[in-house]
Amino acid sequence: MAILVLGGAGYIGSHTVYALCEAGREVVVVDNLETGHVEAVHPNARFYQGDIADQPFLTNVFQKENIEAVIHFAAYSLVGESVEKPLKYYENNLCKTRAMLETMVANGVDKIVFSSTAATYGEPERVPILETDRTQPTNPYGETKLAMEKMFHWTEKACGLRYVSLRYFNACGAHVSGNIGEAHNPESHLIPLILQVPNGKREFISIFGTDYPTFDGTCIRDYIHVTDLAEAHILAVDYLLQGGESNIFNLGNGVGFSVREVIETARKVTGHPIAAKEVERRAGDPAQLIASSEKAKRVLGWNPQHDSLEEIISSAWNWHKNHPNGF
Numbered sequence: 572m573a574i575l576v577l578g579g580a581g582y583i584g585s586h587t588v589y590a591l592c593e594a595g596r597e598v599v600v601v602d603n604l605e606t607g608h609v610e611a612v613h614p615n616a617r618f619y620q621g622d623i624a625d626q627p628f629l630t631n632v633f634q635k636e637n638i639e640a641v642i643h644f645a646a647y648s649l650v651g652e653s654v655e656k657p658l659k660y661y662e663n664n665l666c667k668t669r670a671m672l673e674t675m676v677a678n679g680v681d682k683i684v685f686s687s688t689a690a691t692y693g694e695p696e697r698v699p700i701l702e703t704d705r706t707q708p709t710n711p712y713g714e715t716k717l718a719m720e721k722m723f724h725w726t727e728k729a730c731g732l733r734y735v736s737l738r739y740f741n742a743c744g745a746h747v748s749g750n751i752g753e754a755h756n757p758e759s760h761l762i763p764l765i766l767q768v769p770n771g772k773r774e775f776i777s778i779f780g781t782d783y784p785t786f787d788g789t790c791i792r793d794y795i796h797v798t799d800l801a802e803a804h805i806l807a808v809d810y811l812l813q814g815g816e817s818n819i820f821n822l823g824n825g826v827g828f829s830v831r832e833v834i835e836t837a838r839k840v841t842g843h844p845i846a847a848k849e850v851e852r853r854a855g856d857p858a859q860l861i862a863s864s865e866k867a868k869r870v871l872g873w874n875p876q877h878d879s880l881e882e883i884i885s886s887a888w889n890w891h892k893n894h895p896n897g898f
Contacts, residue, residue, distance in 0.1 A: 581607040664715035743794050826878070827859060836880050
């Protein structure tokens with residue numbers, strides 16, 4: 572029996588495929604390669620290039636492969652772009668997931684782990700954030716992910732599908748082998764943007780807003796190593812395979828680091844001065860996003876192993892300095 576990873580050529584998807592293959596699991600990957608990289612797919616995984624909304628294509632995958640569960644990473648994830656192009660995000664994240672769910676149900680596959688996001692919460696009521704807290708997204712990206720969660724919920728009521736939604740915070744870092752890492756175009760995540768400075772790709776890193784109600788005035792985020800995220804997806808699949816009920820879990824380290832702290836740690840790791848420039852706030856950036864992951868630890872047995880910011884940035888730097896242009 573195989574695990575089907577949708578979007579398995581992307582950043583978090585490829586790391587999850589590596590973790591599954593390293594654990595000796597049978598893995599099938601589907602990716603349309605719009606933002607993914609075929610070079611990131613583990614050589615032991617069976618790869619199919621195609622779109623999750625192409626129902627004849629996906630039906631063929633289900634009929635050829637003995638799929639017991641699905642992990643779904645195939646969504647757009649740029650907050651700024653979602654504000655500029657909301658319909659693009661509704662079409663890709665929501666409409667294509669609806670088509671994919673129809674194909675799953677038609678082929679009798681009833682277990683799915685979903686890559687969700689802390690953006691479902693919007694501006695948090697409290698820190699750290701609990702799974703039961705209010706969900707009020709401040710951008711279309713978060714709105715579409717929340718709508719996807721609700722679509723899974725109602726599909727369960729109607730069709731018996733069981734799901735786990737993993738709401739995670741700032742994914743970062745790279746595989747210990749240095750074979751795969753983060754490669755987005757355009758890049759929007761803080762750590763790879765910072766590392767573009769010592770890599771000669773940009774002159775400085777922009778600090779968006781220095782007047783937030785935080786200890787140093789810059790935004791605070793919970794950074795979680797991509798390898799720890801990958802492990803959580805495997806635990807979530809096994810939880811469903813063992814009969815676990817549908818559930819939602821936060822994934823984070825429960826510790827927040829400010830933008831200034833991340834830049835300073837990157838200076839230490841790279842030995843480069845890394846120029847920074849203070850600019851105006853961006854719309855829709857909450858001051859603090861920190862997760863409570865106690866539920867994931869208690870129910871799934873998840874135990875993050877790479878929670879040091881220095882280790883996270885070191886692994887990212889190991890990837891970026893050797894792959895300055897991505898794959």
